[in-house]
Amino acid sequence: MPGEPPPRVVVAGGHSAGHIEPAMNFADALRRLEPTAEITALGTVRGLDTTLIPARGYPLELIPPVPLSRRLSSDLLQTPTRLRDSVRVAGAVLDRVRAEVVVGFGGYVAMPAYLAARRRGLPIVVHEANARPGVANRVAARMTRHVFAAAPGVRLAHATAIGIPLRPAIAGLDRAALRDAARQRFGLRRDGPVVLVTGGSQGAGAINTAVSGAAAALRAASVQVLHITGPRHTVDVPSGRPADPPYVAVPYVDEMQYAYAAADFVICRSGAMTCAELAAVGLPAAYVPLPLRGADQRLNAEPVVAAGGALLVDNADLNPTWIETTLIPVLTDPERIAKMSAHASAAGAPDADVILARHVLTAVAEQRSIDSRGLE
Template structure:
């Protein structure tokens, strides 16, 4: 059999690109000769994130599709036709055996181009509320995988994650990680992050509880985001403030509990490494982030609190008692781990490679 030729379509945002690249890494581990091409656009993070992972990137015109099947969708036929034509040209040039889509601006045109050519389609949906491109594609193929979203023919496998996360030995890396951030080797550590851009609500609530956290002996690693600052007086135990962390595995290894938003990737990563959390969903997009967090919350591995209700008093009343109770912390960690799916990248890669082999078999 010749080397499988796989096209991945998951452009624009990190939430689409990261699962696509993690899947591609798994394909290469299982089948080193595989030829993998990524579709993207100049509009998002594609031109930064994809080349950094070592994959060739083919650009097509972006076609933002509305999240709902409504009249706005009918106003995009010209742009969509141009983008489908460009995607089809890529599929023809690389002689694609399969298209694996992860949603986003490039997925819809890629699905349509693949369908016209009879190229097998595989869909992965990371979010609890699927976008219109993946809902459309789920009607074109029976090869649909999700992190739990309801789509036709769907199999829930979780989200493809980096090996640096799923293979993380938190206990083994803890001392090094804490030294890296200037934290003590002993004592509970609260990790605070609002995502790559930060979150004002989270920053204000946790920094406002700094005195209570210190009084309880809790150390804090607070990632504010590059556009935000918090003022916390020097004191002991350490309250470390940084604007950004390049390698989150070190932050995860240093931590015992996390306060964060509940994007799909964040929820998947924290479950994979067994970190309990207080999730503060972004109050937008139809409550999608709340849905992302609900499985691990139901399992007992996390708390869920509305953005409007999250303040310093909540931190003091709900988080400090967990961080200062070793047995309760360990129990929540175990429940978070049980809700995780660390092998989604391999499961999806094996399915795609098997599909390709069957499609090209004589």
């Protein structure tokens, strides 16, 4: 409303890219809806906070990290003291920026932020990106009615499924319109199937080995490969003949919308952000859950797999033989790829950032109304 002060929002979603990225995507959407919004991010010196958050243009306030161990250990026994100190620092930040709402995405900074907000009677908004919620968001979901999740199957008290906030360059991607330019960008041919291979920002040795080992079979099937190896990895791909389809290996890609536009299919891990992005752009995939957290990553992929938009393969089963016998028949079947793409799109949620931002603005307005009635 005219004359209203700008909303003052604190975002708590630090440590890992899986927490920071949706938090910043939400903040960007909030800034688009309400350009005057005052947004402050909470973070810690552990993890990627000091790198990723300032790069997105938001002020960062650091608080002591409080990892919540799930096992009995000396660290767990020290948690109450650490949590008390972190809540105190987080509360000082909330007071200094005159926060009106705390929006949490889990991670090390979320629990102190939630507790500090509760003590001050501030609205709390929770978003859970993973299929298996973390400790902080499970606790916070019992403190507030503003709870949102990536998918309907997430076990979180009274959560509303909205998807995961994504960058507009991904959520609004027109793959068909960008396809030719994207393929030219990577040195791929305009025609013929392209499989994108990625193990996440750091790469994945098992995926790299399996796909590079199947290079000859992929070439023989006229399948092009765009392989993002990870900055610390390389792949040994035998040189092909000039007439062979390209096998392009790069360590990293900054603007993933071009990689997605160039591709017809993806082989990748099944982190929450990856699953959300591929569904939003309608890319079918073969998901390979990370073995150490395979149960969690498997859950992230299951909805789109059940919808017919993806395959699921265990890390131990991914090898050149699986690619030759199971995947290549899919990659060379345009009709099946088209159907899987449609099913993947149906499972996507490209507008989660705006939905969440609008809800937060509503929560601020409701709290202001309650506060104004209390002053009458």
